[in-house]
Amino acid sequence: MAADEAYVHDILIIGGGGAGLRAAIAAATTSSRLSIAVLSKVYPMRSHTVSAEGGAAAVMRDDDSLDTHAKDTIFGSDFLADQDAVEVFVNEAPGEMIQIEHWGCPWSRDPDGRVAVRPFGGMTVDRTLYAADKTGFHMLHTLFQTSLKYDSIVRYDEWFATSLLVEDGRVAGVAAINLHNGEVRAITAKAVIICTGGAGRVFPFTTNAAIKTGDGMTLAYRAGVPLKDMEFMQYHPTGLPGTGILMTEASRGEGGYLKNKDGYRYLQDYGLGPETSTPVHRKMELGPRDILSRCHMQELAKGRTFEGPDGHYVHLDLRHLGEKVIDKKLPFVRELVRNYVGIDPVYEPIPVRPVIHYTMGGISTDIEARTPLAGLYAAGEAACVSINGANRLGSNSLTELLVFGARAGRAAARAAQEAPAPKSNPIAQLVSDERRRLERRILKADGRERIADIRETMHKAMEEGAGIYRDRAGLEKTCQTLRELRERFDRIGLADRDPVFNTEVVAALELDSMLDVAAAVAQGALLREESRGAQARTDFPKRDDARFLKHSLAYHTPDGPRIEYAPVTITRWPPEERKY
């Protein structure tokens, strides 16, 4: 193959995590004649799906119903979720759980051999399937190992997609860097699915891995696709201070308590009571994440949190569960706490604080996973359908990977069977343009600004102005800082000129994406003058359905994001007050 030739496939999936792999398998099973490429900047088993712990929700039991799961999800979303999408989601969830079980996922079981379910935050009924407390790990490895069965799935491991190739208003593929030799090549396809995950790394304290930098969101954004509801960034109430390592919600589902520095279970002061010794659905420690995170901040304001070397924290107390329950249901939590905190949760409470965990917003898609750009699809955390609205319930996201990953795969397969192949001439020109752009901006960058400095300034601005509590002044300051950082990024300098496995170039490209994503988050938050779900504005403390029962859509312009709005689809659940 000549150095300039493009790799040709029918479907290209960017991102090899839960959604990407599920999409690949769905496409491969739709038609074995389709050539499916999965491109990822890391090997698929390193994808961040692997860190998910708690579980995946679906209606599995007779005492449950699709309507209840839908209602819980819509309620949890503070009524910003599109209800038609939620109905499809809850409908297809049980089948996906069974499918992955058939593929070998080691779900934890009841004594009779059926898959077990456990309680989770915001869910009225026990419906969260789990594989001990490493559900994401088991799901990802099951999907990855199952994907190896299909010869039609070709992988591009450790390739970094830098821009979408668009021809005649249709997506035709990507330009990507092969990290092993530094070459920029085109990979063409009739349908492209972006499954690159969220962007938690725009914040300093996060459960997210290093790779969660929103690269795929930016790919679509810069090609003219809007990012929906970006202002909604979820704080998980229980992450370890300092590292931000996740302490799964399952620890609360199994009965863990949150206590302030007086040993008091403070959640009862915020409308989540009464205090009970065993978990009650949607109450106390099983309340939704946005509310729990805000309770922590209010305790901080009252001076009732602990203070440590990494800042404020409260206690997650598991001692009363006993060693047997912890070893059976939460063994990974015990291992993490021993390794990274140096205490044993069987005997001592765990220090925890809210940390950024999930990006509700993302690439705007419809319920078929289609974006407004022809041929482009998105699924998983990178997409926003939206089923999570302004706040996601725990254990809905792993299910979302499967449901919408499969839908995207099937939709892309159908489209690829009908669409014409991209024409090679414009592709070659587009790639050569991209190569030149990369060389000028990144590969040969010789300015004085350092990646780490820009990244840290961005982190500080996001945490201060776009954190759990926001106001206009803080958000304006953050937007301004981000604009300055954009200019500073143009003057970046890289030390590493080697084409082979150049991780400094990767870091620069990731920072480039993060600056765009951060600007969309901050601008969306600034213009949304209400508090809803994960967005809490101290200057607009109430939810305002009259003005803002709508999705924000951030469009890329050279001067920053332009925010437009789109209506929310309401079917059977008219908005009501969100009380637990």
Place this chain on the structure above:
Amino acid sequence: MTTPRVERPGLYYPKLPATWWLRRPNYVRFMIREVTSVFIAAFLVVLLCQIRQVGQGPEAYAAVMARLASPGWVLFHVVALAFAIYHSITWFNLTGVVQVVRIGDRQLPPALIAGGAFAAWGVVSLVILLFFLRG
């Protein structure tokens, strides 16, 4: 045999030095365990010679026994016994890992299986010892 590896340009293929086994205590213990086979084999050869001499009559047998009573040969046998015991201990310790015994729903702890092997070894050794002491 293993197929030769196809080497790609640019990649650096590290070489394993001949002293690799000195790097970690576990590797040294492994090599000692493997070397026990040499001593056990040597002991068996000596034993076969003894047995052959038995067949040659009482004088030949007395001659070989006198030879083997020399300090050098006694030392060899003591060392060989030490290595044989080390081999047996390491072997029995690993039986728990290799052999899975399930009773109903639960797996017996490996220590129990190894313990069983050691106990059996003890009993057999005792029986043989009693046999020789009596006779």
Place this chain on the structure above:
Amino acid sequence: MPDETITLEVTRYRPGHDREPRSQSFTVPYRKDWVVLDALNYIKDRIDGTLSYRWSCRMGVCGSCGMMVNGVPKLTCAAFLRDFQPGPVRVEPLANFPVVRDLVISLDDFMEKLLRVKPWIIRQTEKPVAEGEHRQTPAQLEVFKQFSMCINCMLCYAACPVYAMHPGFIGPAAAALAYRYNLDSRDEGYRFREPVLNDSVGVWECTFIGECSVVCPKGVDPAAAIQRSKVAGAQDWAKSMLMPWRGRS
């Protein structure tokens, strides 16, 4: 630079420029809650941006950051600097793998071996999704669960002298994954994996050194998986010799 510091001796290798890897010394701040990965990130952010290495989750579950720390294969996100004070700490790429650049090794060989052991559920007939899940009791799950915990970090391959000397050896992680599927009550694919496990570069290459299980950060115990696969393979062979009229299982 704060009061306490620690020195790292890190392997550097640029293909096309260096004939072989060399060591470079870096002095970083010492913090008692830092892991080796934190030190590497400090070097890359503040001292030398050209250092290449893999990392992602920093909580010991993605398997990216395996390297040799003072000659022992470790996940650098779980290797605390305080255990190496006063240093220096030697950080080298994972042993027994070809080096791509600095601390980055090539995973091609493992990916090929993973594919070879067919690590997926194989059944004669697929159960329709509409019929629900395969019933599997907690006891049946317990049988294979331990061997499903592999994060593909490759520390076991770095610890295995057999793999060092015979790179064709299927290796601990691939064998453990094959064993995991063989033990899964839902799987019927033993006879497809058996030829791979029992061929000339399969489990019989293993001399039960056991170091793979010692270094495994997830308690998978691949050494046990390999020896038990040997027992199963030997039993199968004996049965097929003594009772050739029985089909292979």
